[in-house]
Amino acid sequence: MDEPVTTAEPGHAKAEQASRIFEASRSFGITPEQYMLPAQQQIQMLDPEGTLIPSDQQGTGPGHEYPIPEPEVLLKAYTALVAGRRINDQNYALVRQGRLAVYPSSHGQEACQVGAALCLDAGDWLFPTYRDTVSVISRGVDPLEVMVSFRGDWHCGYNPKEHRVGSMSTPLTTQLLHAVGVAHAAKLRGEDTVVLAMCGDGATSEGDFHEALNFAAVFEVPVVFFVQNNGYAISVPLSSQSAAPSLAHKAIGYGMAGERVDGNDMVAVLATLRRAVHLARENSMPLLLEAVTYRMQAHTNADDETRYRDREEVEQWKRKDPLLRMQRYLTSEGILDDAVAAEITEAAEQVASSLRQAMTAEPAENPLEIFDHVYAEPTAQLVAQRAQLSDELQRTGPTQGEK
Amino acid sequence: MSTTTATKTTTTFASALNTAMSDAMEADNSVVVFGEDVGTLGGVFRITDGLTKRFGTSRCFDTPLAESGIAGTAVGMAINGMRPIIEMQFDAFAYPALEQIFSHVAKMANRTRGRVRLPMVIRIPYGGGVGGVEHHCDSSEAYYAHTAGLKVFTPATVADAYLMLREAIDTEDPVVFFEPKKLYWSKAAEDLSTLREIYESRAEDSRKIGAQGQAAVVREGQDVSIISYGPSVETALKAAEAAAEDGISAEVLDMRSIVPFDEDALVRTVEKTGRAVVVAEAQGFVSVASEITARIQERCFHSLASPVLRVTGFDIPYPSPKLEEHHLPDVDRILDALDELQWED
Numbered sequence: 001m002d003e004p005v006t007t008a009e010p011g012h013a014k015a016e017q018a019s020r021i022f023e024a025s026r027s028f029g030i031t032p033e034q035y036m037l038p039a040q041q042q043i044q045m046l047d048p049e050g051t052l053i054p055s056d057q058q059g060t061g062p063g064h065e066y067p068i069p070e071p072e073v074l075l076k077a078y079t080a081l082v083a084g085r086r087i088n089d090q091n092y093a094l095v096r097q098g099r100l101a102v103y104p105s106s107h108g109q110e111a112c113q114v115g116a117a118l119c120l121d122a123g124d125w126l127f128p129t130y131r132d133t134v135s136v137i138s139r140g141v142d143p144l145e146v147m148v149s150f151r152g153d154w155h156c157g158y159n160p161k162e163h164r165v166g167s168m169s170t171p172l173t174t175q176l177l178h179a180v181g182v183a184h185a186a187k188l189r190g191e192d193t194v195v196l197a198m199c200g201d202g203a204t205s206e207g208d209f210h211e212a213l214n215f216a217a218v219f220e221v222p223v224v225f226f227v228q229n230n231g232y233a234i235s236v237p238l239s240s241q242s243a244a245p246s247l248a249h250k251a252i253g254y255g256m257a258g259e260r261v262d263g264n265d266m267v268a269v270l271a272t273l274r275r276a277v278h279l280a281r282e283n284s285m286p287l288l289l290e291a292v293t294y295r296m297q298a299h300t301n302a303d304d305e306t307r308y309r310d311r312e313e314v315e316q317w318k319r320k321d322p323l324l325r326m327q328r329y330l331t332s333e334g335i336l337d338d339a340v341a342a343e344i345t346e347a348a349e350q351v352a353s354s355l356r357q358a359m360t361a362e363p364a365e366n367p368l369e370i371f372d373h374v375y376a377e378p379t380a381q382l383v384a385q386r387a388q389l390s391d392e393l394q395r396t397g398p399t400q401g402e403k
Numbered sequence: 404m405s406t407t408t409a410t411k412t413t414t415t416f417a418s419a420l421n422t423a424m425s426d427a428m429e430a431d432n433s434v435v436v437f438g439e440d441v442g443t444l445g446g447v448f449r450i451t452d453g454l455t456k457r458f459g460t461s462r463c464f465d466t467p468l469a470e471s472g473i474a475g476t477a478v479g480m481a482i483n484g485m486r487p488i489i490e491m492q493f494d495a496f497a498y499p500a501l502e503q504i505f506s507h508v509a510k511m512a513n514r515t516r517g518r519v520r521l522p523m524v525i526r527i528p529y530g531g532g533v534g535g536v537e538h539h540c541d542s543s544e545a546y547y548a549h550t551a552g553l554k555v556f557t558p559a560t561v562a563d564a565y566l567m568l569r570e571a572i573d574t575e576d577p578v579v580f581f582e583p584k585k586l587y588w589s590k591a592a593e594d595l596s597t598l599r600e601i602y603e604s605r606a607e608d609s610r611k612i613g614a615q616g617q618a619a620v621v622r623e624g625q626d627v628s629i630i631s632y633g634p635s636v637e638t639a640l641k642a643a644e645a646a647a648e649d650g651i652s653a654e655v656l657d658m659r660s661i662v663p664f665d666e667d668a669l670v671r672t673v674e675k676t677g678r679a680v681v682v683a684e685a686q687g688f689v690s691v692a693s694e695i696t697a698r699i700q701e702r703c704f705h706s707l708a709s710p711v712l713r714v715t716g717f718d719i720p721y722p723s724p725k726l727e728e729h730h731l732p733d734v735d736r737i738l739d740a741l742d743e744l745q746w747e748d
Contacts, residue, residue: 181479
């Protein structure tokens, strides 16, 4: 085994993080470089037909081993997948009917969405992007609370502290640093909280992506950076975004381990994420996981995907649909039968139905609330402005729900 | 704020800030300090001197050299129960952190309907007058004051350096704390233990929201109000002293806090004197001085005997060290403004 490279120059002391990597790699019997670099190929367990790939062809190897999750976990994941797909398609329809202001759909990426939620413990934290509605719902947040922002009622409708889910917002990769801070606070208090931070392929170009990975590695905090590489940042393909061999290769530059996984393979996504969360917690160190997936629908309703990709490409990805693959696999393994599948479909239908009803009802807005949370104690100017709006509202007639 | 007695020792602005942090860290384990060079070195201005030695590297620590990273990490730590105090090494070095500060620090409480508040302090050494090179002397307070959701404090005295920083740490809202770097080594006959007693005698609620928003009359006068804050208060006081020799009695108001903004104190002094000159180092165009002037016009129009004038930095990028004296408001420029206040009418 290669000896780790050390620098003895004064002022160039070897970072302690590196020694953790050395320890981890030694325990796997491989070099630190072999540990930090992703495996030769992306980790894949199900082929596009939903057949289990022989273990020696899954891309795994020493230090890159990913046990298949237990059947009950896989069934739970399938349940969330079905619900997630239904939620995506229901919301897409609600946008077309004008009931939602906007909805960035994760149709096609549901395996990543579900995996990100299911790999965490209750005490862990999840930091999603604006496209990760299904993750947030899979984590247990009330779908109606999540949709508050997309209906245009308020910016964030759920309590981030209740489910330990960061607020969804649109600046790219800023939430990765929040994840580092949450993990660091927990570490200072001696808690073993793991934080999973999500972003997309385009977002890896942002400065905060770099700063977050670097801070996490230097601070030795258990953050799993989970990149959903869906091929496009709105219209710009990954090839215009990065010249790296893969996004997972960026990890070694920070002194952390990186891995690539087939993002449309629910089994592999869950297996790699669970292992990453476990390693992060055990060793108090960050990891980077890149899931290769595809956004089947336009960026949002305001986007015209035909301007930047052809139908054939989309059709090719349709054949790798995460839901069908998982369904075929679970059925062939005897984990899923028709009766259970029907129950799962029915449950998803009920979620969709409640979304339809709620998003069709008129919300009870209180316009004066726009002043109420800016400061813990409102400034004199905001008190005066609130009174002004209140007066305007009284003169123009009552507004529904106004206090 | 300050009362002088014979027994008082001399305290620097820098040690008042340092003691405010160490007292807060002593009182509350969730208070942590981090930034560039704040640990072993004690900060390039030594404001965090000794904190790592006393509280350990988990409470006061150096970060990688990345301001957005510092601010964004502080957001996460505040979400998870800590009260971070972060240091931006210089005013202009904070600009990489502006996205985190504008889009998250300022908006998190509003975005989450008050469920996630960020009790954090962003300390920024600011302003000129110290012979600093480009990017080391900006007066950037207007950017932050313009952003709803941030509080913006700037002490001008040693006593306020201690008391206002303690209040900034206590408040549930994020505070951008502007430290006039030319005042760091200024001294006053203040005793730190007395300042600590003043702080501790205040009720907990008022520590969080009380005096921080209130301007202070730092010199009484009858004829004109000179309104200022931060590094310019000292200049305003010197101008008032010089004006007295010319028979003009000038009142000097130190705003202390830009957000919250003490409009009532502004109205009181201008209604009393009928004339006003606003003094600030920052460029005058679209500035805090503009806002002060506009508020006086809105609220005190009928009390005014002359137009409200501003004495500010010119609308230029901060000049190089040998030229900064031409840019900064000084006593003569303030006296010239006083002369223009239509005294004959």
